[in-house]
Amino acid sequence: MTLLGDQYASSDEETRIPEAQLVVAAPDVSLQANPTNAALDYGPARPEQGPLNPYKSTQGNSLKRKNALTGNAQEVAISDATFSTHHRKFQSLGYTMDPSGSGAYVGDLTRALRVRDDPPTSPSKRMDSVYRRKRQKRGDASIVDGEGAYKGPWARFQEDEDTLGEAKLSSEEEYLEEAIVPARSSAVTKLASDYQEDLTNTETTQFHGTSPLDYQNRTYMHVPQDLDIDLRAELGSTQNYHPKKLIHTWKSHTKAINALRFFPNFGHLLLSASADTKVKLWDVYHSRSLLRTYSGHTKSVTDTTFSPTGTHFLTGSYDRHMKLWDTETGACISRFQTSTKAVPHVLRFYPSTDTHEFLVGTSDKKIVQFDTRSREMTQEYDHHLQAVNTITFCDENRRFITTSDDRSLRAWEYNIPVPIKYIAEPHLFSLVRAAPHPNGKSVAFQSADNQIVVYASTDRFRQNRKKSFRGHNTAGYAIDVSISPDGQFLMSGDSSGFVCFWDFKSCKMWHKIQAHEGATVCAQWHPKESSKVATAGLDGAIKYWD
Secondary structure (H helix, E strand, C coil): CCCCCHHHCCCCCCCCCCCCCCCCCCCCCCCCCCCCCCCCCCCCCCCCCCCCCCCECCCCCCECCCCECCECCCCCCCCHHHHHHHHHHHHHHCEEECCCCCCCEEECHHHHHHHHHCCCCCHHHHHHHHHHHHECCCCECCCCCCCCECCHHHCCEHHHHHHHCCCCCCCCCCCCCCCCCCCCCCCCCHHHHCCCCCCCCCCEEEECCCCCCCCCCCCCCCCCCCCCCCCCCCCCCCCCCCCCCEEEEEECCCCCEEEEEECCCCCCEEEEEECCCEEEEEECCCCCCEEEEEECCCCCEEEEEECCCCCEEEEEECCCCEEEEECCCCCEEEEECCCCCCCEEEEEECCCCCCCEEEEEECCCCEEEEECCCCEEEEEECCCCCCEEEEEEECCCCEEEEEECCCCEEEEECCCCCEEEEECCCCCCCEEEEEECCCCCEEEEEECCCEEEEEECCCCCCEEEEEEECCCCCCCCCCCEEECCCCCEEEEECCCCEEEEEECCCCCEEEEEECCCCCEEEEEECCCCCCCEEEEECCCEEEEEC
16 A cells, blocks of 8 residues: 555555644743742742733833724714814825814925925916916006006916917918808898887787677677576576586687686686687687687686676686786786785685676785785785685685695685685695585585595584595596586596586486597586586686587
8 A cells, every 4th residue: 555655545554643732831830939928929920922012111011001902092073074074184195184173284294394394386376377478468448458558357368369369381382362241041030139029018809700789789798688597597496417418518628628617607608718828708608619719828718707686707827927908808907916926826806796806816825815905915914824725705705715735624714814724634635626605605626536525614614424426537628617506516627638427415326428639628508508518628618518
């Protein structure tokens, strides 16, 4: 087995074990004791083995104070800004001031002393001095033209003069005059260079009929009496039914329609406000044609409302103006604007024929009250936290309810700017549209969570949790809600173009009609007809259903 070597020896042979090295764990210590002493007055000396202890004091056998892993660290109070400044300076230059405040430097002391004796100029300052030397003199302010004329801050640099001077041509080059390319653009017109005119105070109207008077010298304001229905009958005296078919379509607006309003108490006229800045008046009976167009706003019209008698109506727009119009002549009677020039979101006349006041809910969280005769603000209700969405009068017009984007509902006494009821629940969403019930005891609100909720309009203003109308989609839109004159049916639009009808008592959906291509944002029940409603949407068309 010697040919294989010792490391390849057979397992049956005895393995050679090297001899163990002797380790002295406790070396001998010579004791120099005095045999006459009964006890030792000193201990045995320790052997000096291993590395030297760097923290061992030269005086005595004590260790130095150690407060860090690598040794002793001196504590210095210094702010974060000062530490960051010194740290960055040390990283970039290799030296910095001693933070202990002694005035010494730490790091590269040679460079620090050289810089202290001859501080360097920053590159930007050096370049500024070079540019200043190349710049022309400002000149004398008393000399207008010629040599030494005043140039001020417009003095050129030497490089500019060299660039502006003619380039020297070599002997082999020939001077060629560059051709000037003629400008093909036409002269600038006055329309392109003039300031835009302020059209907010310019109102126009256009009558679209053949004659403003009939054979008896009556205007379209006259309530027709040659119909199969009595428009002068009491409201709610006719039993209502949900409509089933389309009977007419009005088309004149070029953009989405934001508001529809029937003529109060009679409904023989229909008013529409659109995003095309126009307000139009339509004939509901007879020819069902466009009667008049009211133009005066420069941006989309947000809302419109008739006065209690119908002789006037209000419009609000994103141009931050509100205007009072004469329904018959089309003249603009008054213009209104809030003190903060906010956008009016909702307009409501006080529902009494002997008053001349109206309320406006604005984008700056306020409800402002105006007088149409004095054209001045008479009251301000400021408790909401976001834009106001709805204003609904209740309790025989002594109170009104407002809702806002702050997900709250507030009830007010008219002319008293302190809310008498405040409702803000965790599950409450923004209430964007409202419709009072004909019995005056409740109000239906269009909620942003795809449902219609009902609140009592009496003293307590509690929510009727038994009444919740679902089955439609309204999220993302401010869609109208309307109740039939007899209080039997509730109607609402839909973001998919549907018109939905519910039974107000059982909350059961009765019917659903595909009305428009886009979202159906406007839906109003006729005040006297049994089953006629008007709808409008983002497609700009107004449809009349029966």
